[in-house]
Amino acid sequence: MVHANLEQRLAGSALLRYGLSVAAVGVALGLSLISNAYGFKDVELPAFTLAIAFVTWYAGGRPSAVVVCLSALCYNFFFTDPVYTLYVSVNEIPSYFIFVAWAVIIAVFAAVRRRAEHDLLHARDNLEVANKELESFAYSVSHDLRAPLRHTAGYAELLRRQASSALDEKSLRYLDTIQESSKRMGVLIDDLLAFSRIGRAETNKAVVRLDQLVDEVVAEVRRDVSGRAITWKVARLPACHGDRAMLRVALVNLISNAVKFTRTRTPAVIEVGCVEGERNNLEIFIKDNGVGFDMQYQNKLFGVFQRLHLTEEFEGTGIGLATVQRIIQRHGGTVRAESAVDRGATFRVSLPKA
Amino acid sequence: MTTLGRILLVEDDPRDVELTLTALEDHKLANEVVVARDGQQALDYLRCQGEYIARARENPAVLLLDLKLPKVDGLEVLKAIRSDERLKLMPVVVLTSSQEEKDMVRSYTLGVNAYVVKPVDFHEFINAVKELGVFWALINQPPPGSMKK
Numbered sequence: 001m002v003h004a005n006l007e008q009r010l011a012g013s014a015l016l017r018y019g020l021s022v023a024a025v026g027v028a029l030g031l032s033l034i035s036n037a038y039g040f041k042d043v044e045l046p047a048f049t050l051a052i053a054f055v056t057w058y059a060g061g062r063p064s065a066v067v068v069c070l071s072a073l074c075y076n077f078f079f080t081d082p083v084y085t086l087y088v089s090v091n092e093i094p095s096y097f098i099f100v101a102w103a104v105i106i107a108v109f110a111a112v113r114r115r116a117e118h119d120l121l122h123a124r125d126n127l128e129v130a131n132k133e134l135e136s137f138a139y140s141v142s143h144d145l146r147a148p149l150r151h152t153a154g155y156a157e158l159l160r161r162q163a164s165s166a167l168d169e170k171s172l173r174y175l176d177t178i179q180e181s182s183k184r185m186g187v188l189i190d191d192l193l194a195f196s197r198i199g200r201a202e203t204n205k206a207v208v209r210l211d212q213l214v215d216e217v218v219a220e221v222r223r224d225v226s227g228r229a230i231t232w233k234v235a236r237l238p239a240c241h242g243d244r245a246m247l248r249v250a251l252v253n254l255i256s257n258a259v260k261f262t263r264t265r266t267p268a269v270i271e272v273g274c275v276e277g278e279r280n281n282l283e284i285f286i287k288d289n290g291v292g293f294d295m296q297y298q299n300k301l302f303g304v305f306q307r308l309h310l311t312e313e314f315e316g317t318g319i320g321l322a323t324v325q326r327i328i329q330r331h332g333g334t335v336r337a338e339s340a341v342d343r344g345a346t347f348r349v350s351l352p353k354a
Numbered sequence: 355m356t357t358l359g360r361i362l363l364v365e366d367d368p369r370d371v372e373l374t375l376t377a378l379e380d381h382k383l384a385n386e387v388v389v390a391r392d393g394q395q396a397l398d399y400l401r402c403q404g405e406y407i408a409r410a411r412e413n414p415a416v417l418l419l420d421l422k423l424p425k426v427d428g429l430e431v432l433k434a435i436r437s438d439e440r441l442k443l444m445p446v447v448v449l450t451s452s453q454e455e456k457d458m459v460r461s462y463t464l465g466v467n468a469y470v471v472k473p474v475d476f477h478e479f480i481n482a483v484k485e486l487g488v489f490w491a492l493i494n495q496p497p498p499g500s501m502k503k
Contacts, residue, residue: 139452139454142451143422143450143452144451146451146474147367147370147451150451150472150473150476150479151369153475153476154369154373154476154479156476157476157477158373183474183475186474186475193453
């Protein structure tokens with residue numbers, strides 16, 4: 001961009017900066033003199049003010065001060081009586097004072113705005129660097145951590161084959177634990193990677209037909225629980241604005257949770273519906289009649305790898321809801337939950353309307 | 355009567371080598387396996403140069419290629435193979451820990467025949483290696499000029 005190049009060149013050279021100050025005053029002066037010659041009055045002040053603002057924006061504070069002084073001198077010399085002298089009469093002093101004050105105000109505004117823009121660009125560059133680092137970190141995790149994990153699992157199995165006749169029941173149980181633990185670590189690594197990908201991926205926002213999406217997700221989840229008695233109550237959902245793939249992941253997580261935590265119920269009742277949300281949002285809710293949770297732990301609900309139940313009661317890594325929250329946040333929405341122990345749970349998600 | 359084609363396994367980690375060979379042995383596919391420990395060694399083998407200068411000029415039925423290798427890495431080996439007139443038809447299966455999309459895209463763009471992520475679970479790993487071995491070394495007909503026992 002032309003602006004960036006100009007700024008860079010000016011930042012590098014003091015000569016260029018102060019040269020620009022003089023040139024700006026020169027241009028403003030020339031413009032004013034020419035307009036005066038053609039009978040247009042009072043062009044001087046706006047012209048010099050423009051010069052001040054321009055130089056402050058592109059060259060900074062000190063060149064701007066130079067422009068203010070030069071402008072005041074020119075104004076005095078060329079445009080105030082007696083013309084072509086630097087004489088200042090007593091009753092002109094207030095107006096010079098006001099001119100300088102006005103110029104300083106413009107300069108300060110321009111400088112503040114410029115600083116803000118600089119800080120923003122700087123912050124954005126820092127973020128880009130951090131993002132790139134995160135990406136290579138995730139790559140390292142996915143590749144380098146999996147290899148020793150695979151070896152642990154593999155050699156545990158080779159040990160089992162090699163020594164099973166020599167191993168007693170306790171030893172075999174220890175071996176089982178080694179293998180299950182490495183399996184769990186594999187699942188945790190996969191989940192963490194998927195979670196980090198959500199934060200880094202580009203969103204493709206479009207109109208999403210929620211009724212279609214929910215039907216798809218329910219059909220998929222149903223396939224895994226064919227034996228169970230589940231009553232589904234799915235209302236007609238409107239369209240929303242968002243990234244279909246990400247919303248799909250969020251819905252899969254929420255609905256599979258409902259299915260999982262109603263395992264102890266017969267029949268399980270899972271309801272998906274929609275109400276009008278605040279501002280321009282709609283609010284989707286997923287309600288189940290499962291084991292629920294204690295509301296006093298509700299701020300742990302969306303934590304990464306945080307769980308509210310024992311692994312023996314309900315399996316899981318504790319990343320599902322953290323993923324849902326991240327996805328919904330990227331859509332500018334919110335997730336919240338209401339529940340009571342043994343009385344089911346309702347998860348409410350707000351999303352922008354289509 | 356299916357004959358067992360030669361498998362060239364390119365893998366630097368000695369543990370992965372042992373696990374892969376064990377998996378192949380389980381299904382009697384290990385008789386014709388040659389192991390190269392880095393990309394340079396793999397290329398020397400395929401081109402019959404360096405330590406393999408006396409080898410008969412016949413290609414393996416399949417190359418099982420890891421991506422992270424010392425000296426010459428997997429993708430560079432793939433590129434070299436696909437630009438070599440005598441090697442470019444040889445089936446190559448990438449067998450790697452990496453599930454990263456960019457590795458997959460790079461591999462397929464360079465003309466790999468299959469991309470397999472090494473499972474962490476050993477039973478799945480054995481199964482994957484067996485399926486690969488049975489398909490590429492027994493069922494698949496390698497291009498003409500490949501060695502058969």
